[in-house]
Amino acid sequence: MNKLINNELSRVELDELLEGLSNDDTLADYSTVLEQHFNQLIEQESANQPENRRPGKADKAAEEAGDRIRDVTSERGSFNYRPLLLTGGFILSLVAVVYLKFPQWITSDSLHRVNQNTLTQKTFQKETVPAGKRRQVQFSDGSLVKVNAGSTIEFPAHFNAAPRTVTLNGEAFFAIQADAQSPVNIRTQELIIRGSGTSFNVKAYDDDDDITVTVRAGRVSVGTSSRASEPFFLTKDQQLVFNKSTDHYQINTLSDEQQVSWVDGFLQFDHTPLLSVEHALERWYDVDITVSDPGLYKTHFTGRHFNENLTSVLESICFAIDATYEKKDNRIVIKKSVLIPITGKGVQ
Numbered sequence: 470m471n472k473l474i475n476n477e478l479s480r481v482e483l484d485e486l487l488e489g490l491s492n493d494d495t496l497a498d499y500s501t502v503l504e505q506h507f508n509q510l511i512e513q514e515s516a517n518q519p520e521n522r523r524p525g526k527a528d529k530a531a532e533e534a535g536d537r538i539r540d541v542t543s544e545r546g547s548f549n550y551r552p553l554l555l556t557g558g559f560i561l562s563l564v565a566v567v568y569l570k571f572p573q574w575i576t577s578d579s580l581h582r583v584n585q586n587t588l589t590q591k592t593f594q595k596e597t598v599p600a601g602k603r604r605q606v607q608f609s610d611g612s613l614v615k616v617n618a619g620s621t622i623e624f625p626a627h628f629n630a631a632p633r634t635v636t637l638n639g640e641a642f643f644a645i646q647a648d649a650q651s652p653v654n655i656r657t658q659e660l661i662i663r664g665s666g667t668s669f670n671v672k673a674y675d676d677d678d679d680i681t682v683t684v685r686a687g688r689v690s691v692g693t694s695s696r697a698s699e700p701f702f703l704t705k706d707q708q709l710v711f712n713k714s715t716d717h718y719q720i721n722t723l724s725d726e727q728q729v730s731w732v733d734g735f736l737q738f739d740h741t742p743l744l745s746v747e748h749a750l751e752r753w754y755d756v757d758i759t760v761s762d763p764g765l766y767k768t769h770f771t772g773r774h775f776n777e778n779l780t781s782v783l784e785s786i787c788f789a790i791d792a793t794y795e796k797k798d799n800r801i802v803i804k805k806s807v808l809i810p811i812t813g814k815g816v817q
Contacts, residue, residue: 592626598639601755603731608633608646612653615642615732619674619752640672642685642732656694659713663700664689670729676748683708683729736774736782743768746786747803754779755799762805765792 472478473486598604598616606614610628620639633653645653647666655662657673660680667687673680682691684703691709692700703709703720706728711718730737736753738746743766747758756779760766768790774782783794787803794803 593623594626595621595623597621599755600752608635608653610646610648612646613644617641617672617731617752618755637671637673639674640670640731642668642670642729644668659694660711661692661694662689663692669703670732674748674752677745678712678714680711680713681708682711683723685729730773734776736777738770738772740769740771742766743770743790746770750779750782754782756801757799758801758803760803762792762803765790765803765805 472482478486594606596604596606596616598618598620600619602618604616606616606622606624608614608624608628609626610633614622616622617640620637620641622639622641623636625633628651633648633651634656635653636656638657643653643655643664645664645667652663652665655664655671657671657680658675660673660682662669662671662682664687667689668685669687669689670681670683670685672683682689682703684705684707686705688702688704690700690702691711701709701718701720706723708721708723709718710721736749738749741749743760747760750756751758770786770789772782772785772789774785780796783796783801783803786792787794787806791806792803793806794801
């Protein structure tokens, strides 16, 4: 990148850089520095433009020059630069920097290759679901995804290249269309889940200690994104629980009652630590919960609620863990019950 910015990039290195556009790791490594550099170019250009000036011949010449950049024509065909403006800052930054520094090396074929990579692989859609909401999205291949509250999912607008890669922060249920040549990769911060022609749930919130992968139908593989290792394979009714702190995992076989329930409108806990219950309620009902007594975090809760209001759920939880709650607007405080001694005649 320093060679590119300092005009020291060789033709071979330029070709390697352009080829790298189809590699996710390359994009992740260099997108930030390129966007910063491009923004600096824009700021410098803006600073050099006099304000409140009537357009003249120089302005017309600059506009014509801009048109020539946007429409590069050669004997082999033409390339329209304008679609790059729709594909995000990274690709625009790269092409702008390369064109400004090495115009003699840029052909319509090389730019067309960049554009095709961008349109087929690097045009992403991002869906953010706020607390208290749930949403359904559909991939271009027909796969359906239900996204839980407090989650963000990012996916290509077009699945035209293998593998089909999706990034998830939160929880989502995937019903993936079968395509043996191009399985879907679900990337979380720690795991990569791969499947085709299967349905499964991934729960990977940043503020949860565990990541869980639950398979409802078919077969999926689960590998770690931080290091090379053999993947784990899960089949119907199996669940992998991966602890982010310890890097340890366990695989459980679930009964029908333990299956993914939020998709069907159930809020379900199975000997769940209170901290996880707290996070789940905050996302489900869009509230802010504070537990005033740290000792309560040692408790666990089991319960199943279908479309119940927040008050009913809080009363159920507090009864089970011997606690009380106070609610004001969207803020809730849960605290340990205080035993009031009974006093009176004949009572010691």
